[in-house]
Amino acid sequence: xxxxxxxxxxxxxxxxxxxxxxxxxxxxxxxxxxxxxxxxxxxxxxxxxxxxxxxxxxxxxxxxxxxxxxxxxxxxxxxxxxxxxxxxxxxxxxxxxxxxxxxxxxxxxxxxxxxxxxxxxxxxxxxxxxxxxxxxxxxxxxxxxxxxxxxxxxxxxxxxxxxxxxxxxxxxxxxxxxxxxxxxxxxxxxxxxxxxxxxxxxxxxxxxxxxxxxxxxxxxxxxxxxxxxxxxxxxxxxxxxxxxxxxxxxxxxxxxxxxxxxxxxxxxxxxxxxxxxxxxxxxxxxxxxxxxxxxxxxxxxxxxxxxxxxxxxxxxxxxxxxxxxxxxxxxxxxxxxxxxxxxxxxxxxxxxxxxxxxxxxxxxxxxxxxxxxxxxxxxxxx
Ligand SMILES: Cc1cc2nc3c(=O)[nH]c(=O)nc-3n(C[C@H](O)[C@H](O)[C@H](O)COP(=O)(O)OP(=O)(O)OC[C@H]3O[C@@H](n4cnc5c(N)ncnc54)[C@H](O)[C@@H]3O)c2cc1C
Numbered sequence: 164x165x166x167x168x169x170x171x172x173x174x175x176x177x178x179x180x181x182x183x184x185x186x187x188x189x190x191x192x193x194x195x196x197x198x199x200x201x202x203x204x205x206x207x208x209x210x211x212x213x214x215x216x217x218x219x220x221x222x223x224x225x226x227x228x229x230x231x232x233x234x235x236x237x238x239x240x241x242x243x244x245x246x247x248x249x250x251x252x253x254x255x256x257x258x259x260x261x262x263x264x265x266x267x268x269x270x271x272x273x274x275x276x277x278x279x280x281x282x283x284x285x286x287x288x289x290x291x292x293x294x295x296x297x298x299x300x301x302x303x304x305x306x307x308x309x310x311x312x313x314x315x316x317x318x319x320x321x322x323x324x325x326x327x328x329x330x331x332x333x334x335x336x337x338x339x340x341x342x343x344x345x346x347x348x349x350x351x352x353x354x355x356x357x358x359x360x361x362x363x364x365x366x367x368x369x370x371x372x373x374x375x376x377x378x379x380x381x382x383x384x385x386x387x388x389x390x391x392x393x394x395x396x397x398x399x400x401x402x403x404x405x406x407x408x409x410x411x412x413x414x415x416x417x418x419x420x421x422x423x424x425x426x427x428x429x430x431x432x433x434x435x436x437x438x439x440x441x442x443x444x445x446x447x448x449x450x451x452x453x454x455x456x457x458x459x460x461x462x463x464x465x466x467x468x469x470x471x472x473x474x475x476x477x478x479x480x481x482x483x484x485x486x487x488x489x490x491x492x493x494x495x496x497x498x499x500x501x502x503x504x505x506x507x508x509x510x511x512x513x514x515x516x517x518x519x520x521x522x523x524x525x526x527x528x529x530x531x532x533x534x535x536x537x538x539x540x541x542x543x544x545x
Contacts, residue, residue, distance in 0.1 A: 304317030315335055319331075326360050347387055361373070420451070420513055
């Protein structure tokens, strides 16, 4: 039985506790799904999650607009990640992919959210390019105004849901100023002429991922989110909300690794007694539990701070993401060690966690980038 005591921390309200319990019961019944065909699995997960109402927290309700509840987003990611990494991915991308529309979209643009919240449309967030990942402000993709339209040309890469998405939020250079101030955000439906899948990318924990090509892709000026030149600010605001949730997913993976390890050391005998009686094993378990609790405190501190109305939680979210993802990697590595040969056996749960966690330390701002962000925040405040 996974530790649920954190739900009694003062960060949460009763509605969060009930939600966590109901979602956990749903996951125990429906997950994991078959991952054999990763595109089909993701489509299926989005539709299952949408049909049963679990995608509602990912985006604003256009008929009853209220701010996104970051604690619910985090609880959902933690719970889904504990049961099935691909389910967490399917949920997370509906939120990240539509975050710009939830936060800055017009009522007309927000009509997309009815479909994404119901699992009837799949969303993607297209920021990174072959020559600008960490250095986002250096992006090259152009969106040139042509009467009542924008014409987009260039490439985006590492785009999660690339190949299966129905709508892409694309960040492109509109040239109001050099660097970060000359970027805009646009809504591009996947079936727009000139938008192609240049390459499908395979990674160690498979999920739909692609490099996209834009060859004079024409979208109406009404596809622009916010004002021309707002794109960088919009992207950073979206990441400010969703960055803590990456920490929450890492926490879910780490919690699963800890649970599996406790089970393993309790059941396996070594040198005539359960492994759990060896003090060095207890040391590993203690370190893992400590890292899990410390990560949870940082993740839910960030989520709570945002939900209490903070305009930005740059420092809190960066700390949560950095600590939770780096520590989850260590926790999972210890779990692999405690499982011996089984830990590296293809198909074993801790082997898959070992692959799942790695990319979380790279995307939405690599660990090194989070350190730079934290340093700037704390030195700026001094
Ligand atoms: C599985 C996966 C899914 C992704 N999904 C999406 C998506 O849906 N949408 C999207 O737009 N992008 C996505 N990305 C892209 C991701 O955001 C980038 O890979 C990430 O920002 C790093 O950029 P890069 O790969 O170009 O590496 P680079 O920018 O070349 O950085 C390489 C490394 O340099 C180090 N580094 C960077 N900055 C500093 C610094 N200031 N000081 C010291 N070291 C530093 C970091 O360790 C970093 O990993 C995804 C990536 C992966 C792997």
